[in-house]
Amino acid sequence: MSIFRSEDHVLRWTRANGHEIGALVPLAQVWRLAKAWYADPRRRDWRARNRDESQAVIASVGLTGAFWELPR
Amino acid sequence: MEGIDSVALRIFVYDDIIAAGRPPSVAAIAMRFGTSPAIAREALANLKIGKTILVDPRSGEIWMAGPFAAAETPYRVVGEKREWWANCAWDMFGVAMIVNERVRVETRCTDCGAPMTILSDPSTAPTEDAVVHFLVPARRWYDDIGFT
Numbered sequence: 001m002s003i004f005r006s007e008d009h010v011l012r013w014t015r016a017n018g019h020e021i022g023a024l025v026p027l028a029q030v031w032r033l034a035k036a037w038y039a040d041p042r043r044r045d046w047r048a049r050n051r052d053e054s055q056a057v058i059a060s061v062g063l064t065g066a067f068w069e070l071p072r
Numbered sequence: 073m074e075g076i077d078s079v080a081l082r083i084f085v086y087d088d089i090i091a092a093g094r095p096p097s098v099a100a101i102a103m104r105f106g107t108s109p110a111i112a113r114e115a116l117a118n119l120k121i122g123k124t125i126l127v128d129p130r131s132g133e134i135w136m137a138g139p140f141a142a143a144e145t146p147y148r149v150v151g152e153k154r155e156w157w158a159n160c161a162w163d164m165f166g167v168a169m170i171v172n173e174r175v176r177v178e179t180r181c182t183d184c185g186a187p188m189t190i191l192s193d194p195s196t197a198p199t200e201d202a203v204v205h206f207l208v209p210a211r212r213w214y215d216d217i218g219f220t
Contacts (some may be wrong), residue, residue, distance in 0.1 A: 001160040002182040002205050003147075003190075009183035010205045016183075023206040027190070028197040030204045034165030035194070038139060041124065041170070042086045044079055048124060058210065071211045 001030070023067050032061040076105045076115035085125060085137055090171055093156050095134035095142050139166030148178040149192075161204040168192040 004010045007024055014021050025033075036057045039046055049057070055070050084104055088096040096104070102112035113132035119125050128135045134142050139158050147158035149167045156171070158164040161179075168175045177190040182205070190200050
């Protein structure tokens with residue numbers, strides 16, 4: 001997950017490096033994803049999420065569709 | 073010698089990385105828990121907490137403790153008193169959430185290398201005009217976490 005100044009820079013970088021474009025996500029949406037995803041691992045009751053819980057977190061910030069499907 | 077409690081180990085790793093900016097070494101973990109480096113290495117490798125803490129397969133040292141990186145990356149997260157390295161543009165916000173303070177991320181555009189500064193606060197979304205590119209689809213995120 002790499003940061004770019006704009007979509008134009010993503011297009012230029014993917015072309016130059018022979019990559020397909022994946023998904024472009026605005027910075028504020030990535031912030032919302034991080035906020036939903038990361039709990040403090042210093043808490044004793046912290047636990048790893050299972051696959052479906054992680055998928056629900058991703059969907060909760062509006063990231064849905066085939067690109068965002070975690071492996072089953 | 074006794075093994076290491078996995079919860080105590082996880083908490084020690086994150087306490088240390090948040091305080092020092094880098095994860096503890098195998099030697100430091102062994103010293104903290106009064107055990108041998110071999111047992112500390114084994115305890116780290118056996119931490120069953122998803123993909124959160126990953127160790128270098130050769131050295132056994134912590135390679136990443138999500139969202140923190142053990143080594144320098146393009147995402148330098150500067151807090152009030154400490155600074156950390158994040159693994160990626162998603163994790164730079166994850167660091168802000170976990171340390172729970174306003175941070176300044178110093179990074180560069182992946183394409184042109186222009187310096188970028190992102191202000192991140194756990195309670196306020198960033199306003200900078202930038203975009204994050206997810207190159208790898210979610211179904212392949214964990215095939216090669218370093219590349220992802």
